[in-house]
Amino acid sequence: MNQIRQYLETFTEVNDADWSFFSSKLTKWEFPKKHLILKVGEIENRISFIQKGAVRLMVPETGDKETTFGFSFESEFISAYDSFLTRLPSTYQLETLMETIVLSITHPDLQEVYQKTKIGNLIGRLSCERLYLNKSKRELSLLNESAEQRYLNLFTERPNLLKEIPLKYVASYIGVTPQALSRIRKRIS
Numbered sequence: 112m113n114q115i116r117q118y119l120e121t122f123t124e125v126n127d128a129d130w131s132f133f134s135s136k137l138t139k140w141e142f143p144k145k146h147l148i149l150k151v152g153e154i155e156n157r158i159s160f161i162q163k164g165a166v167r168l169m170v171p172e173t174g175d176k177e178t179t180f181g182f183s184f185e186s187e188f189i190s191a192y193d194s195f196l197t198r199l200p201s202t203y204q205l206e207t208l209m210e211t212i213v214l215s216i217t218h219p220d221l222q223e224v225y226q227k228t229k230i231g232n233l234i235g236r237l238s239c240e241r242l243y244l245n246k247s248k249r250e251l252s253l254l255n256e257s258a259e260q261r262y263l264n265l266f267t268e269r270p271n272l273l274k275e276i277p278l279k280y281v282a283s284y285i286g287v288t289p290q291a292l293s294r295i296r297k298r299i300s
Contacts, residue, residue, distance in 0.1 A: 112134050112214065114160075114162055114186060115134075115137070115160045115162075116130060116134070118160070118186055119230075119234055119237075122233070122234075122237045123230065123233055123237070125234075126229070126230065129229055129230040129231070132224065132227060132228055133224050133228060133230070133231070133234070136216050136217075136220040136223070136224060137160075137214045137216055138215050138216075138217075139162075139212065139213070139214055139215075140159070140212070140213050140214075140215055141210070141211070141212050142164075142207045142211045142212075143210055144207055144209050144210055144211075145206060145208075146206065146207045147204055147205070147206050148206065148207065148213075149191050149201055149204055149205040150201075151171060151200075151201060151203060151204055152200045153194075153201055154194055154198055154199065154200055154201065155191040155192070155194035155195040155201055156217050156218050157190065157195075157215040157216065157218070158188055158189075158195060158221065159188065159213035159214065159215040159216075160186075160188055160189075160213060160214045160215075161183055161185050161186065161187055161188075161189055161211060161212075161213050162185065162186075162212040162213060162214060163185055163210070163211065163212040164184075164207060164208070164209050164211025164212060165182060165183065165208040165209055165275070165276070166182070166183045166189045166206065166207055166208065167179050167205070167206050167208055167280055167284075168182070168189075168191070168204070168205060169204050169206060169280075169283075170202070170203045170204075178283050179280045179281075179283040180249070181245075181249065182269075182276070182284065184269060188238055188241065190205075190242075191203060191205060192239075192242050195218060198218075208276055208277075208280070209275055221235065253286060258286055258287045258291065258292075258295060259298070259299070261286070262281070262292065262295050262296075262299075263299070265281065265284070265285065
């Protein structure tokens with residue numbers, strides 16, 4: 112639990128009373144590798160903080176084809192946030208890439224934290240801003256950068272975790288085929 116408090120305190124100080132109330136609402140979940148945390152058609156009821164592991168956001172398509180459009184790693188939040196906010200079924204899935212441990216808060220509990228703590232709304236706003244900035248960065252990357260640059264950025268930002276992510280997911284994430292990613296990697300070497 113200290114990991115999430117330390118993360119929140121990079122934004123602002125969290126007093127002990129607010130922390131006690133907030134942390135009492137958190138539930139620890141442990142998932143094996145390749146576990147679907149959320150499936151298409153389910154309503155997201157949690158925002159989770161990744162203590163250990165990694166999760167990908169993906170859209171399943173026909174057959175074996177699927178599109179990976181995001182990753183979240185240790186000390187980051189993960190959620191199908193649009194479904195969480197709208198209370199509508201998700202159009203994508205969340206899948207663990209390795210054994211993953213998260214601390215989760217449900218939608219109703221988060222609303223209570225917003226109402227009963229001084230820090231709740233600030234935590235919510237800052238978390239939302241962080242999710243928005245990640246989404247915006249991803250969209251701009253797809254519009255303005257080559258696949259090679261997107262790969263280099265991912266490699267620079269997450270070199271240790273990139274080794275653990277199957278290359279077919281990395282290829283999908285940067286918008287190329289696995290064969291094209293292989294050529295990019297060969298050029299860079």
